[in-house]
Amino acid sequence: MFPWPAFGHISPFAPRKLVSIDSKIRVTFLTSAGTVPRVEAMLASSAKVTPLSLPHIPGLPSCASSTADLTADGAELLKLAVDATSPSVSALLADRPHRLRHAVGVRPRKASRRQGPLLRRLLRLLLRLHHRPLSPPVVRPRRTHGGPTRVPCHVGARHRASSPGTAPTSTTSAPSTGTTSACSSPDPPPPRHHDDEELDDRWATWLSAFPDASVIFASFGSETFLPAAAATELLLGLEATRSPFLAVLNFPKQAAMDDAAATELEAIIPVGLEERLEGRGVVHTGWVQQQQILRHRSVGCFVNHAGFSSVVEGLVAGCRLVMLPMKVEQHFNARLFARELRVGVEVARRDEDGWFGRQDVRDAVEAAVASGGGEEDDARKWREFFTNEDVQSKFAVDFVRELKEVVKGQA
Numbered sequence: 001m002f003p004w005p006a007f008g009h010i011s012p013f014a015p016r017k018l019v020s021i022d023s024k025i026r027v028t029f030l031t032s033a034g035t036v037p038r039v040e041a042m043l044a045s046s047a048k049v050t051p052l053s054l055p056h057i058p059g060l061p062s063c064a065s066s067t068a069d070l071t072a073d074g075a076e077l078l079k080l081a082v083d084a085t086s087p088s089v090s091a092l093l094a095d096r097p098h099r100l101r102h103a104v105g106v107r108p109r110k111a112s113r114r115q116g117p118l119l120r121r122l123l124r125l126l127l128r129l130h131h132r133p134l135s136p137p138v139v140r141p142r143r144t145h146g147g148p149t150r151v152p153c154h155v156g157a158r159h160r161a162s163s164p165g166t167a168p169t170s171t172t173s174a175p176s177t178g179t180t181s182a183c184s185s186p187d188p189p190p191p192r193h194h195d196d197e198e199l200d201d202r203w204a205t206w207l208s209a210f211p212d213a214s215v216i217f218a219s220f221g222s223e224t225f226l227p228a229a230a231a232t233e234l235l236l237g238l239e240a241t242r243s244p245f246l247a248v249l250n251f252p253k254q255a256a257m258d259d260a261a262a263t264e265l266e267a268i269i270p271v272g273l274e275e276r277l278e279g280r281g282v283v284h285t286g287w288v289q290q291q292q293i294l295r296h297r298s299v300g301c302f303v304n305h306a307g308f309s310s311v312v313e314g315l316v317a318g319c320r321l322v323m324l325p326m327k328v329e330q331h332f333n334a335r336l337f338a339r340e341l342r343v344g345v346e347v348a349r350r351d352e353d354g355w356f357g358r359q360d361v362r363d364a365v366e367a368a369v370a371s372g373g374g375e376e377d378d379a380r381k382w383r384e385f386f387t388n389e390d391v392q393s394k395f396a397v398d399f400v401r402e403l404k405e406v407v408k409g410q411a
């Protein structure tokens, strides 16, 4: 497995699911050297973590190992560095009997009769949004590591025929491009267990002071940073809802800028806001336990950037979703979940320049909180789909079987 070095991309990988299916499966997880301790902690021994040294790229800070360390421009340089690891990755793969690489792909025909219609609908919508044909049922990975093509799959395998242009020998219906993709599934948060990490006292105490489903939680993932003016409009919009809120706003971390976040936060908080809120709203910078917060009984609405994991986590936790996409496929995700699947509301933006104001944020939150009837039914249906253990384990079992077919085809 070789995900793009952004924690929002790394965290959905599910080696645990795979190794639990077949004890003979060994997962090697490639990641930039600087992320190894955090990745090892996340994977909890389900995979062997292999560090990759990022080659020097002019302009890329030497301490940068993931997008969390960088601005958007820096992340572009990180793509060059990840692409330049190609010789090291080739050397690692040369040691392996079979060449399997991570990619993303979809196999709509693999769904069971019961899950088929739902899954097919989701896949069709995603493919349509990406202007890709449904047949052959394969989405090819992008050449660079600029993030995966947006499909609802976080684990996959690509088989490359041994000589370029040779058709793969896999028994699966591979297209003439020489690429075979297998689909696992999204990796939604597991049901809550009694030994799950507890929410920090600080947030548990603050949240517990409010009635059920009354708090708005706003958070924008691991690598999406709102420009100052947008952050200010967001905060004023949240204030205008008159609901309690916890807003997490982060800033790109750069070498020698560690103290800057607090200063940046001060600059975007409108004058007088904190006094007006009197404790009803909190603005925080830094990592929080998103899943635990979403599951807290007092959190009812989740304003997010339409990062795929965030949307699924919010949906599974039963929160009303308000999406404020900022970049790349977040715009597709927001349209898919808000307009097509009707499980959330996207903040309206001005046509000419994409600007949104405080009233747009307020209106979207109010619309999401007020939604009910058919929209609530749709949300419930998708929640059931994402949390159905039979569906999830079938994805993983099928995925492993397809990997084996690819390997057999190569032998």
Ligand SMILES: O=c1ccn([C@@H]2O[C@H](COP(=O)(O)OP(=O)(O)O[C@H]3O[C@H](CO)[C@@H](O)[C@H](O)[C@H]3O)[C@@H](O)[C@H]2O)c(=O)[nH]1
Pocket (backbone or CB within 6 Å): 006, 007, 008, 009, 011, 012, 219, 220, 221, 222, 223, 224, 248, 286, 287, 288, 289, 290, 291, 306, 307, 308, 309, 310, 311, 313, 327, 328, 329, 330, 333
């Ligand atoms: O303070 C935080 C911030 C994030 N998270 C977790 O981090 C993950 C974030 O994932 P996601 O919502 O997918 O956001 P990003 O990390 O920002 O997502 C990147 O990766 C996604 C694909 O996984 C894309 O959809 C986005 O465009 C891209 O920015 C989720 O599991 C969150 O629970 C926390 O636990 N605490």
